[in-house]
Amino acid sequence: MSENTNINKKWYQKSGTNGDTVISTRIRFARNIQGLPFPCRMSIDDKRKSIALVKKAILEGNSVLSNRFKFIDMETLSQEQAVSLVERHLVSPEFISDREGKGLLLLDDESISIMINEEDHIRLQVMKEGFALEEAFDICDKIDTMLDEQLTFSFDENLGYLTQCLTNLGTGMRASVMLHLPALQDRKAIGRISQNLSKLGLTMRGTYGEGTEPKGAMYQLSNQVTLGISETTAINNLKSIAVQLINQELELRKAIMNEPDVIDAIYRSKGILKSAYVMSNDESNKLLSNVRFGVSLGIIKDISLDLINSLIVELQPATLMINQNKNMTPQERDIVRAKILRDKLFECN
Amino acid sequence: MSENTNINKKWYQKSGTNGDTVISTRIRFARNIQGLPFPCRMSIDDKRKSIALVKKAILEGNSVLSNRFKFIDMETLSQEQAVSLVERHLVSPEFISDREGKGLLLLDDESISIMINEEDHIRLQVMKEGFALEEAFDICDKIDTMLDEQLTFSFDENLGYLTQCLTNLGTGMRASVMLHLPALQDRKAIGRISQNLSKLGLTMRGTYGEGTEPKGAMYQLSNQVTLGISETTAINNLKSIAVQLINQELELRKAIMNEPDVIDAIYRSKGILKSAYVMSNDESNKLLSNVRFGVSLGIIKDISLDLINSLIVELQPATLMINQNKNMTPQERDIVRAKILRDKLFECN
Numbered sequence: 146m147s148e149n150t151n152i153n154k155k156w157y158q159k160s161g162t163n164g165d166t167v168i169s170t171r172i173r174f175a176r177n178i179q180g181l182p183f184p185c186r187m188s189i190d191d192k193r194k195s196i197a198l199v200k201k202a203i204l205e206g207n208s209v210l211s212n213r214f215k216f217i218d219m220e221t222l223s224q225e226q227a228v229s230l231v232e233r234h235l236v237s238p239e240f241i242s243d244r245e246g247k248g249l250l251l252l253d254d255e256s257i258s259i260m261i262n263e264e265d266h267i268r269l270q271v272m273k274e275g276f277a278l279e280e281a282f283d284i285c286d287k288i289d290t291m292l293d294e295q296l297t298f299s300f301d302e303n304l305g306y307l308t309q310c311l312t313n314l315g316t317g318m319r320a321s322v323m324l325h326l327p328a329l330q331d332r333k334a335i336g337r338i339s340q341n342l343s344k345l346g347l348t349m350r351g352t353y354g355e356g357t358e359p360k361g362a363m364y365q366l367s368n369q370v371t372l373g374i375s376e377t378t379a380i381n382n383l384k385s386i387a388v389q390l391i392n393q394e395l396e397l398r399k400a401i402m403n404e405p406d407v408i409d410a411i412y413r414s415k416g417i418l419k420s421a422y423v424m425s426n427d428e429s430n431k432l433l434s435n436v437r438f439g440v441s442l443g444i445i446k447d448i449s450l451d452l453i454n455s456l457i458v459e460l461q462p463a464t465l466m467i468n469q470n471k472n473m474t475p476q477e478r479d480i481v482r483a484k485i486l487r488d489k490l491f492e493c494n
Numbered sequence: 495m496s497e498n499t500n501i502n503k504k505w506y507q508k509s510g511t512n513g514d515t516v517i518s519t520r521i522r523f524a525r526n527i528q529g530l531p532f533p534c535r536m537s538i539d540d541k542r543k544s545i546a547l548v549k550k551a552i553l554e555g556n557s558v559l560s561n562r563f564k565f566i567d568m569e570t571l572s573q574e575q576a577v578s579l580v581e582r583h584l585v586s587p588e589f590i591s592d593r594e595g596k597g598l599l600l601l602d603d604e605s606i607s608i609m610i611n612e613e614d615h616i617r618l619q620v621m622k623e624g625f626a627l628e629e630a631f632d633i634c635d636k637i638d639t640m641l642d643e644q645l646t647f648s649f650d651e652n653l654g655y656l657t658q659c660l661t662n663l664g665t666g667m668r669a670s671v672m673l674h675l676p677a678l679q680d681r682k683a684i685g686r687i688s689q690n691l692s693k694l695g696l697t698m699r700g701t702y703g704e705g706t707e708p709k710g711a712m713y714q715l716s717n718q719v720t721l722g723i724s725e726t727t728a729i730n731n732l733k734s735i736a737v738q739l740i741n742q743e744l745e746l747r748k749a750i751m752n753e754p755d756v757i758d759a760i761y762r763s764k765g766i767l768k769s770a771y772v773m774s775n776d777e778s779n780k781l782l783s784n785v786r787f788g789v790s791l792g793i794i795k796d797i798s799l800d801l802i803n804s805l806i807v808e809l810q811p812a813t814l815m816i817n818q819n820k821n822m823t824p825q826e827r828d829i830v831r832a833k834i835l836r837d838k839l840f841e842c843n
Contacts, residue, residue, distance in 0.1 A: 405829055409771035420765025422758035480754055 156256040157233065157458045160450035161275020165441035166391045168323040168363065168454065170277045171234075172285040175308045175317035176267040176292065177299040183309040184262045192246030195266045199259065202295035203250050208287070213253045219244040225472070228463035234272065236260055257288060264309050265317075267292065274454070276387065278320060278380050305372070312369075316376050321367030322387050324349075327438040328397035329390075330362040331407070338390065346370040346379075347386055361434030361457070366390065402442045411439035415448070419490045423476070424483035429460050447493040460485065505605040506582065506807045509799035510624020514790035515740045517672040517712065517803065519626045520583075521634040524657045524666035525616040525641065526648040532658040533611040541595030544615045548608065551644035552599050557636070562602045568593040574821070577812035583621060585609055606637060613658050614666075616641065623803070625736065627669060627729050654721070661718075665725050670716030671736050673698075676787040677746040678739075679711040680756070687739065695719040695728075696735055710783030710806070715739065751791045760788035764797070768839045772825070773832035778809050796842040809834065 157169070177183065178198060181191055200216050219227065219241070227241040235258040236249060250259040260268040269292070271285040292298075299307040306317035313319070329335055339349045349366045366387055368379045401407050414435035418424075437453050439445035459468060460482050466473055469481060506518070526532065527547060530540055549565050568576065568590070576590040584607040585598060599608040609617040618641070620634040641647075648656040655666035662668070678684055688698045698715045715736055717728045750756050763784035767773075786802045788794035808817060809831050815822055818830060 405772050405825065409832070412769045412771045413766055416765040416769025417762055420761045420768075422761045423754050476754065483758075 154254065155233075155455075155458075156254050156272055156274050158451060158455040159274040160454055161273060161277055163276040163391060164274070164450045165437075166325055166394050167276035167387070168274075168325055170273045170275065170281045171270060171319075171321045171323070172278070172281040173268060173270045173319045173321075174285055174289055175265040175306065175313045175319075176269065176289070176296075177307055177309070178266045179297040179299050181266065184264065184266060185309065187246070187262065189246050192262050196246070196248040196261050198296055199261045199267060199292065200248065200250065202292050203259065203288075206291040207294070208291055210252065210257070210288070211291075214250050214257075215253070217249040217251060219247040219249060225463045225466050229461075229467045232461035232464045233458055235270075237263060237268075239263065257284065259288075265313070276322060276391075278322070278384050278387075282320070282376065282380055313371055315372035316374070316379065318371060318376050318379060319367055320380050320383050321365050322383070324364045324366055324387070324390060324394070325362055325434065325437060326364050326390070326394050327362040327434055328401055329394050331401070332397060334393075334397070335364065338393075342366070342386065343369075345382065345386060346374075347383060361430035362438075363430075363434070398438070398442060402444075408444060411435050411442070411444050415439065415445060415490070415493070418486045419493070420487070421483045423479045424486060425479055426461055426482065429482060429486065430457060433457055445493075448490065452489065456486070456489065503603065504582075504804075504807075505603050505621050505623050507800060507804040508623040509803055510622060510626055512625040512740060513623070513799045514786075515674055515743050516625035516736070517623075517674055519622045519624065519630045520619060520668075520670045520672070521627070521630040522617060522619045522668045523634055523638055524614040524655065524662045524668075525618065525638070525645075526656055526658070527615045528646040528648045530615060533613065533615060534658065536595070536611065538595050541611050545595070545597040545610050547645055548610045548616060548641065549597065549599065551641050552608065552637075555640040556643070557640055559601065559606070559637070560640075563599050563606075564602070566598040566600060568596040568598060574812045574815050578810075578816045581810035581813045582807055584619075586612060586617075588612065606633065608637075614662070625671060625740075627671070627733050627736075631669070631725065631729055662720055664721035665723070665728065667720060667725050667728060668716055669729050669732050670714050671732070673713045673715055673736070673739060673743070674711055674783065674786060675713055675739070675743050676711040676783055677750055678743050680750070681746060683742075683746070684713065687742075691715070691735065692718075694731065694735060695723075696732060710779035711787075712779075712783070747787075747791060751793075757793060760784050760791070760793050764788065764794060764839070764842070767835045768842070769836070770832045772828045773835060774828055775810055775831065778831060778835065779806060782806055794842075797839065801838065805835070805838065 178195055181187065181195055184192065203214050204211055204216065222244070227244065230236045230249070231238050231241060233255060235251060235255060237260070240247060240260050240263045246262055248261040250261070256272050258270050269285060269288055271281045273281045301307055305315040308314050308317050326335065329338065342349050346369050347366060348369050349364050351364060366383065368383050370379065414432040418432050418436065433453050433456055436445055436448060437450065440448055440450060440453070458464065462478055465478055465482060473481065527544055530536065530544055533541070552563050553560055553565065571593070576593065579585045579598070580587050580590060582604060584600060584604060586609070589596060589609050589612045595611055597610040599610070601607070605621050607619050618634060618637055620630045622630045650656055654664040657663050657666050675684065678687070691698050695718050696715060697718050698713050700713065715732065717732050719728065763781040767781050767785065782802050782805055785794055785797060786799065789797055789799060789802070807813065811827055814827055814831060822830065
């Protein structure tokens with residue numbers, strides 16, 4: 146793994162295009178290897194075989210990126226290390242529930258991850274800070290080409306890429322943007338918007354993944370349709386709706402930014418983050434979301450979006466323990482989390 | 495009114511003996527003038543007569559204090575000025591409900607106030623910062639002697655001082671201490687203590703006066719019995735129970751001072767006071783109480799009890815408007831209150 150300084154910064158420690166409303170962009174391709182059963186029906190030998198094939202295709206691939214990947218045998222990780230991968234959005238929660246015969250290829254800046262033997266043989270994911278659908282798609286496409294050079298994908302002329310779950314059949318692509326929508330959330334506008342989106346083949350959910358409630362006004366907007374639509378069309382649809390949502394959010398922010406309660410919530414959130422002695426992850430997310438909102442309104446000037454983005458990822462329970470290099474009780478974590486926040490925000494007025 | 499610097503500081507802007515647990519001490523004497531009916535039965539002419547008598551006895555009295563008193567005709571005050579007197583504990587809420595024929599004599603540092611034509615003709619009150627029962631009693635006694643030199647009090651050899659309400663008959667004295675009991679309140683110990691106190695002829699209530707809930711862990715402990723007991727005995731009883739309560743509070747503070755939730759509440763309270771943009775009076779009291787607790791535990795070192803005591807009095811709605819010299823809506827007050835707090839605590843880390 147190379148130790149270049151630029152590369153050492155993880156993707157989630159940066160903010161990107163439209164960083165005030167778009168935290169990150171994600172493109173995921175689902176692929177399967179011809180001649181092997183789907184993972185749910187694989188023997189352990191089959192699993193080792195698919196791991197070996199994908200690993201070779203990437204690590205010995207014909208790309209400058211090849212030597213920036215490392216392979217992680219999921220069986221060798223501690224539970225905290227595995228959970229931290231989920232917290233950093235590098236693997237799905239399902240991927241770590243049973244880690245036998247599972248492998249992960251990870252780029253040094255964590256912007257590209259390849260889960261081997263998740264629901265499909267290959268789940269290739271590209272994450273980028275900010276609003277960067279085309280850029281993320283291009284990288285994903287490039288890695289996909291690398292894999293395609295050495296592997297034969299299960300593909301049908303009429304259906305497209307074959308996947309275990311029918312909802313991925315066709316392009317096998319899921320594209321999403323993580324939006325920060327504090328104003329729309331504050332004015333209870335999310336429910337109405339979400340209902341209309343399903344008619345457009347899109348869906349919007351609370352933070353990262355299904356079945357979770359939105360923490361800190363983070364919403365994942367993604368495409369639902371993979372069959373009978375090209376990748377480009379799917380991405381263009383998603384992009385145009387995202388732009389509309391971003392504009393609605395920004396207009397509403399302008400309309401409410403002078404309201405005392407809004408200013409108060411932002412100031413207090415910063416004050417509590419700078420002073421608390423015990424801080425849960427949920428509260429931290431909520432308060433950082435308010436501070437983020439304050440930064441975008443120009444009310445808070447001395448905290449960067451980069452710092453907020455980093456903290457949201459790094460203060461999560463398992464990632465916190467990994468970085469501190471020790472196991473902690475929930476209360477110990479809450480005390481350490483509060484101390485990190487006080488230290489990081491100490492310089493800020 | 496003299497403009498001596500020492501005197502310019504009001505009693506509530508200072509902290510006194512046992513200032514970490516005792517905010518203030520109050521002694522009140524009820525007196526009536528022979529030959530006049532009780533105020534509830536007085537004609538307006540009678541009222542003017544008792545005002546003139548008391549005013550003369552004090553302002554033309556034979557004491558260095560005489561020229562430090564000023565007379566306030568309650569009829570001339572605005573509603574805000576009248577309410578502010580209640581907030582500063584100089585008069586009772588009942589006293590301002592109908593202000594016709596009522597007068598007030600007030601010492602420049604506001605430590606002595608004499609309500610004329612409240613429930614009794616004379617309600618003489620001495621307030622002192624901290625735990626100062628004997629000192630407050632001595633001052634009250636001195637003023638009482640001044641009044642007695644020129645007036646004839648309604649007095650019965652067997653019953654003592656005659657008052658309109660039977661609960662004041664005898665000494666006519668009510669002595670009380672305002673205690674700050676955050677640890678006992680936090681551990682829900684107040685209910686049990688209050689029940690036992692009534693057997694001892696004492697009572698304990700939430701902040702200043704009856705019928706209010708405790709805000710900011712402030713409790714008023716006072717004597718209930720005025721008949722068949724000397725002033726000295728009443729004060730000694732009150733003092734010995736107050737000392738016990740203070741010791742219980744201090745021991746419990748020591749026992750809980752390292753608990754993360756306690757430290758957290760103190761740090762956050764300071765952080766919110768330093769950062770909020772909108773702040774109600776109730777919240778301000780609650781947070782200042784926590785900060786006061788933190789100061790007494792040595793956790794907060796850069797905020798003085800004097801400042802906290804001043805703020806608790808001066809941030810109240812009417813007093814705030816008087817000091818700002820303008821009428822404000824509740825929301826405007828909450829914004830100004832927050833700004834004063836931010837400004838006053840700006841220097842504190």
